[in-house]
Amino acid sequence: MGIANVVNMCSHLQNASRAHLGMTSFPHTKYNLSLAITLHRRGWLSFVTRGGTKPPDPATISTFEPEPLTTANVSRQRLWVGLKYNAAAGGKPVLGAITPITTPKRPITVKLKDLERLARGLDSHPHRGLNLGESIILTTSLGTLDIREAIERKVGGLLLCRVGP
Amino acid sequence: MSVARPTRCLLSRRLAAAAKPAAPASQCHAPFHSSAQLAGRRKPRFKSIRAEEIGLTTPEKIEEYGNKVFPRYTPEELEVLRKRYTGKQMAALEAGEAAIDPKDLTIQGRLRRDPYRIPYIDDFSKIYPIIDKRPKVHHPPNPFARFMTEEEDVADLTRRLEALIPKDVNFENLPQEEVEKILDQRIDFPLEEAKYFLEPETLAGAHGPSNSAVAPALGKKLAGVEGMYKPPIDPADEGKDDQGIYQDLKRRTGLSVRDILDINSKILVTRVVHNQTRLGKIRSTWILAIAGNGDGRLGIGEAKSVEMAVARQKAKLLAIQNMQPIRRYEDRTIYGNVKAKVGATIVQIEARPPGFGLRASHRLFEIFRSVGIRDIAAKMPRGRNPMNSVKACVQALQSQRDPEELAAGMGRKFVDLRKVYYGGNVH
Structure with missing residues (x-):
């Protein structure tokens, strides 16, 4: 269920980014949260916060306090993320493409050796090497990591999605 | 059939004819046309008599x-x-x-x-x-007419003004106000002013109004004008553009003629196209040319003309005019892998390590060579239409992203590992 939501989240992020939206939201789940935090850590998103069905005020986002999580409101909680646009490139979205790799039907895991090849831009069948500005987010035993973080920590894992400009 | 039968027939007919009473023989044949018979036509009562025979052509009769x-x-x-x-x-x-x-x-x-x-x-x-x-009511124009000199112009103006003064008024000893009043009454000054400015007589010795609505042609060797209608030759061109072909391009791009001539332009696609009109097909030539300075600038120009030479020239000049900077990694290959699609043609271009060379189809090879790329691999997995392949290749080259810009968008620091590893001595 969680992986399915990650796939939906990827599609939604790409659609929202290409539509030049300022912020968007998706269901607040464990997998979604870990992916959103990783994307934010690597600079693809401007902020990630938990919120209700109403969006938080973007002007005061740095001091935004979500309501406490209770069993009563947990099902209505959403993750609100801010999307980034590149002013130097004429307002092109920073997150231009995000494609899911693992699907609920077919989990795809990659070992460290192949990750190293991919990160150098070399193909590792069936995966194409990373292009300029691209990245792969994967779930490992050390948490959800970017491909370069995973290589740094010498760990492979489950490929969640491929992110690119 | 018996041989005797025809004979018997013949004899019997002859005998039958002899037995009949003799009919009067017809004098004329049966008429085959509807006009009157010759015998029935009227003859003139008099023969035609010539005038001389009557005596009508004698000089006396004629005079009479x-x-x-x-x-x-x-x-x-x-x-x-x-x-x-x-x-x-x-x-x-x-x-x-x-x-x-x-x-x-x-x-x-x-x-x-x-x-x-x-x-x-x-x-x-x-x-x-x-x-x-x-x-032709007017005289023909004077071929020796020339522009007025300044003195003649002044004299012409004086003559015009004097012609305006009424002749039947004695202006002597009249006060100034009276004179002005009379002049205002008698002369329509705005009209005269308009006449002077709208119908100026600029030529001396002209014969006034012309028979033609077209102004008389100026003489070929008109003093002061002779030689001024040649296209100006800029000494900065060093005599490389006496025909004035590159002057417009020079003005648009700011390049000197020497720089323009140094730019390598090449025709990649030629097509013969037809315009079907009711008078027939009009064949034209369509040319696609590229221009590159071999140092990161590339332009594409397309032109069409009935004359092939004109189309080639136009396409090349347009290509030079349209030159845009192309991003190159280490001045030898591109940043990352790019892809562009025009029509059914997809061009995929991939960066390659130093010394790899150009592995691309011939048109793409020419593009890479003219832009100054030396290591590249290009693929066209689908259509290979000549025009679309060139256009898609140029689009792909222009769609390269700037890594610094991407890094800035993500708020990260960008480091070129090759430069770090080789201490900046990569090329």
Whole structure:
């Protein structure tokens, strides 16, 4: 269920980014949260916060306090993320493409050796090497990591999605 | 059939004819046409008699006829005419009368009566534009006319102003106000001013108004104008562009002619295209050219013309004009892998390590060479249309992203590992 939501989240992020939206939201789940935090850590998103069905005020986002999580409101909680646009490139979205790799039907895991090849831009069948500005987010035993973080920590894992400009 | 039978038939017919009573033999044959028979036609009662035989062509008879039909003016008629016309007109009338001999009128003068006759009999008082030539009321233009000098111009203006002064008023000893009042009344100053500015006489020795609505052509060797209509040759061109081909491009791009000529332009696609009109096919040549300075600038130009040479020239100039900077990694390959699609043609271009060379189809090879890329691999997995492949390749090259810009968007620091590893000595 969680992986399915990650796939939906990827599609939604790409659609929202290409539509030049300022912020968007998706269901607040464990997998979604870990992916959103990783994307934010690597600079693809401007902020990630938990919120209700109403969006938080973007002007005061740095001091935004979500309501406490209770069993009563947990099902209505959403993750609100801010999307980034590149002013130097004429307002092109920073997150231009995000494609899911693992699907609920077919989990795809990659070992460290192949990750190293991919990160150098070399193909590792069936995966194409990373292009300029691209990245792969994967779930490992050390948490959800970017491909370069995973290589740094010498760990492979489950490929969640491929992110690119 | 018996041989005797025809004989018997013949004999019996002959005998039958002999037995009949003799009919009167027909004198004329059966008529085969509807016109009257020759015997029935009427003959003229008189033979045609020539005029000479009657004596009508003798000089006396001719003169007599002429005097009767075309009589000269009698003194009484002349008196009436003198009352009507001036002396000059009368002289012209008499000269005209004397010029035409009544004998000529008698012998040659014929009045046409056919339906196609000209609707007038030498009526020179009217001009029929279809029949008559346009009258030239003015003198032909003076071929030696020239522009006025400053003194002549001043004199012309003075003459115009003097012509405006009314002649029948004595301006002497009149006070200034009176003079101005009279002038205001008698002269329409705005109209005269407009006339002076709108119909200026700039030539000295011109014959005034012309027979043509077109202004008279200036002389070929007009002083002060001679040689000024040649295209100006810029000494900065070093004599490389006497035809003025590159002047427009020079103005648009700011390049010197030497720089323009140094740019390598090449024709990649030629197509013969047809415009089907009701008069037939009009064949034109469509040319796609690229231009590159071999150092990261590339332009594409397409032009069409009925003349192939014109299309080639136009396409090359447009390509130079359209040159844009192309991003190159280490001045030898591109940043990352790029892809572009035009129509059914997809061009995929991938960066390659130093010394790899150009592995691309011939048109893409020319593009890479002209832009100054030395290591690259290009693939066209689908269509290989010549025009689309060139356009898609240029689009792909232009779609390269700037890594610094991407890094700035993500808020990260960008480091080129090759440069770090080789200490900046990569090329």
